[in-house]
Amino acid sequence: MSALLSIPFFGSELILVVSFFIAMALDFAFSDKKWVAYFTLAALALAWWFGPPAGASVRLFFGSFVWDPVTHFFKGLIYGTIGLTVIASLAYEQIPGRIRGEFYMLLVALALLLTVMGASVNLLMIFLAIESVSLTSYLLVGFQKFDQRASEAALKYVLFGAVSTALMLFGMSLLFGITGSIELSIIGAHIAKLDAASQTLALIGMLFVLAGIGFKISVVPFHFWAPDVYQGAPTPITAFLTIAPKALGFAVLARVFLTAFPFFMAQWATLFSFLAILTMTIGNVLAVSQHDIKRLLAYSSIAQAGYILVGLAAPSSLGLQAILVYVIAYLFTNLGAFFAVLAIERQLRTNDIGAYNGLAKRNPFLALSLTIFLLSLAGIPPLAGFIGKIFIFASAVKEHAFALAIAIALNSAVAAYYYFKVVKAMYLTPADSAERIENPMPTRIAICITLAGTIAIGIWPTVLIRFAEQALIVFPAF
Amino acid sequence: MTTVPLQHLLIFSTLLFFIGLYGATTRRNMVGILISIEIMLNAVNVNFISFARMLDVSATVAQVFVIFTIVLAAATAAVGLAIVLVLYRNQKTIYTDEVELLKW
Numbered sequence: 249m250s251a252l253l254s255i256p257f258f259g260s261e262l263i264l265v266v267s268f269f270i271a272m273a274l275d276f277a278f279s280d281k282k283w284v285a286y287f288t289l290a291a292l293a294l295a296w297w298f299g300p301p302a303g304a305s306v307r308l309f310f311g312s313f314v315w316d317p318v319t320h321f322f323k324g325l326i327y328g329t330i331g332l333t334v335i336a337s338l339a340y341e342q343i344p345g346r347i348r349g350e351f352y353m354l355l356v357a358l359a360l361l362l363t364v365m366g367a368s369v370n371l372l373m374i375f376l377a378i379e380s381v382s383l384t385s386y387l388l389v390g391f392q393k394f395d396q397r398a399s400e401a402a403l404k405y406v407l408f409g410a411v412s413t414a415l416m417l418f419g420m421s422l423l424f425g426i427t428g429s430i431e432l433s434i435i436g437a438h439i440a441k442l443d444a445a446s447q448t449l450a451l452i453g454m455l456f457v458l459a460g461i462g463f464k465i466s467v468v469p470f471h472f473w474a475p476d477v478y479q480g481a482p483t484p485i486t487a488f489l490t491i492a493p494k495a496l497g498f499a500v501l502a503r504v505f506l507t508a509f510p511f512f513m514a515q516w517a518t519l520f521s522f523l524a525i526l527t528m529t530i531g532n533v534l535a536v537s538q539h540d541i542k543r544l545l546a547y548s549s550i551a552q553a554g555y556i557l558v559g560l561a562a563p564s565s566l567g568l569q570a571i572l573v574y575v576i577a578y579l580f581t582n583l584g585a586f587f588a589v590l591a592i593e594r595q596l597r598t599n600d601i602g603a604y605n606g607l608a609k610r611n612p613f614l615a616l617s618l619t620i621f622l623l624s625l626a627g628i629p630p631l632a633g634f635i636g637k638i639f640i641f642a643s644a645v646k647e648h649a650f651a652l653a654i655a656i657a658l659n660s661a662v663a664a665y666y667y668f669k670v671v672k673a674m675y676l677t678p679a680d681s682a683e684r685i686e687n688p689m690p691t692r693i694a695i696c697i698t699l700a701g702t703i704a705i706g707i708w709p710t711v712l713i714r715f716a717e718q719a720l721i722v723f724p725a726f
Numbered sequence: 727m728t729t730v731p732l733q734h735l736l737i738f739s740t741l742l743f744f745i746g747l748y749g750a751t752t753r754r755n756m757v758g759i760l761i762s763i764e765i766m767l768n769a770v771n772v773n774f775i776s777f778a779r780m781l782d783v784s785a786t787v788a789q790v791f792v793i794f795t796i797v798l799a800a801a802t803a804a805v806g807l808a809i810v811l812v813l814y815r816n817q818k819t820i821y822t823d824e825v826e827l828l829k830w
Contacts, residue, residue, distance in 0.1 A: 372787075399812045401811040404814050404828075414770065420770075
C-alpha cells in the first residue's frame with residue numbers, strides 16, 4: 249500500500265508525534281512538570297481512541313509495516329505499560345524536577361517507537377525500530393545523571409546493546425546477500441529454494457539475528473546486562489523495561505522466525521528449548537542469593553523470559569497464544585511489584601530486603617499488594633501468573649516437549665522459595681522501626697489498577713484468552 | 727579492468743567484523759570499545775555494498791540500508807559518548823574494570 253493510503257492506519261502514531269513536540273513546548277511553559285505528565289496520559293488516551301480498528305492484515309508504506317490484530321494487541325500493551333509508568337513516576341522524587349519534563353517526553357516517544365517495532369515486517373524497519381527503542385532506553389536508564397549507579401547502568405546497557413545490534417546487523421547483511429531481499433516473507437520463500445551451502449550461510453545469519461533480539465529479551469547467554477541495568481535504573485524505568493521492550497522483543501522474535509525462517513523450524517525450536525531451560529534455570533538460581541529487591545526481581549524477570557520462550561520452543565498456535573496471555577498477565581504482576589517497591593524505596597531510600605522486615609505493620613496495604621504480586625509471579629492460583637504459567641505448560645505438553653515441562657515445574661519450586669523469602673520478611677520478621685510508610689496518591693492508583701488486573705485475570709481468564717485468540721486470527725503462521 | 731572477487735570482499739568484511747568484536751570484548755577503555763563497535767558496523771556496510779555490487783540484488787535497498795546504518799551508528803556514538811562523559815563526572819574513570827558498583 250502506498251504512503252498516502254497508509255496514513256489513515258497511522259493515526260495514533262501521528263498523534264503521538266505531534267504530542268511529543270507539544271510536550272516539549274509544555275516543558276518550557278510549566279515549572280511544575282506534573283502537567284506534562286497529565287498531558288502525556290491524555291495524549292496516549294487520544295492516540296488509542298483515534299487509532300484504526302483491529303481487523304484484517306494490511307501492509308503499510310510499501311510493505312514496511314503491517315497493521316494486523318497482533319500489532320493492535322501489542323499497541324494496547326505498550327500504551328497500558330507507558331500510562332501506568334507515567335502515573336507511578338509522578339511519585340518518584342529521585343529524578344530532579346528540572347528534567348522531569350523530558351522524562352515524560354521520552355516515554356511518549358517510546359510509545360511510538362515500540363508500536364513501530366511490533367509492526368515491522370522488514371529487516372531495515374526491524375533494525376531501525378530496535379535501535380531507536382534501545383537508544384531511548386539508554387537515555388532513560390541514565391536519567392539520574394548525578395547518580396553513580398544510574399550512569400554505570402546506562403554505560404553497561406549502551407555497550408552491550410551496541411555490540412548486540414552490530415551482531416544482528418551482520419546477520420541481516422548475510423541474509424540480504426543470500427536472498428537478495430530485506431522483506432521477511434520473501435526471505436522465507438527464498439531460503440527453501442537455495443542450495444545446501446547457502447542454507448548453511450542463512451542459518452549463520454539467523455543465529456546472528458537471534459543474538460540481537462536475544463539481547464532485548466535478555467535470554468541467557470545475552471543476559472549479563474540485565475541485573476545491573478535493572479538495579480541501577482530509576483525504578484519506574486526498571487518496571488517499564490522489564491515489560492514493554494521485552495514483550496515487543498518476543499513479538500519481533502515470533503515475526504522474524506515464523507515468517508523468515510519456517511524452513512529451519514526444527515533447528516530453531518531445539519535451540520529455543522535449550523535457551524529456555526538455560527534461561528529459567530540460571531535466572532531462578534541466581535535470584536535465590538540476592539539481597540537487593542530490584543536485583544531479585546531482575547533475575548526473576550530473566551527467568552520469566554525463559555518461561556515465555558517456551559511458547560516458541562514448542563511452536564504451535566497454542567504456543568503463540570500462551571505468549572500473548574503470559575505477557576499480559578506478566579504486565580500487571582511485574583509492574584505492580586515494581587510500583588510497590590517504588591513506594592517503599594521512595595521513603596526508605598534503600599532496596600535492601602532487610603528494609604522490608606515487618607512491612608505488614610508499617611503499611612498493611614503495600615505489604616498485602618506486594619505479597620499478591622509475588623504470589624502471582626510464583627504462579628499461585630487464582631492469580632494472573634497462574635493462568636499464564638498454565639498456558640505455557642499446556643503448550644509444552646501438547647507438543648510433547650516433556651523436558652521443557654519438567655524444567656518449568658522444577659523452576660517454579662525454586663522461584664517460590666525466593667518470592668516467599670520476601671513475604672516472610674514482610675509478615676514474620678519484626679520491624680526495626682515503627683514509622684509508617686506513606687503511599688502517595690499516584691502509586692496508590694497505579695498499584696490499585698495493577699492489583700485489579702492481576703486478580704481479575706486470575707478469576708475471569710476467559711476474557712484475556714479470547715483477546716489472545718482474536719489477535720492471532722490472521723497471524724501468518726500455522 | 728579486473729574486479730575483486732566477492733569472496734575476497736567477504737573475507738575482508740568478516741575479518742573486520744571479528745577484529746571489532748575482539749576489540750569490543752577485550753578493551754578496557756570505554757572510548758576504545760565504542761570505536762570497536764563502529765568498526766563492526768563498518769564491516770556490515772562493506773558487506774551490503776559488496777553484495778549490491780557483485781550480485782544481482784537491488785543496489786538501492788543496500789545503499790539505503792547502509793545510509794541508515796551510518797546514521798544510527800552516529801546516534802549510538804553520540805549517546806554512548808554522552809553516557810561515558812556522565813560516568814566520568816560521577817566516578818572519575820573511563821576504564822570498564824574500575825566501574826564496579828553494581829555487582830552480584
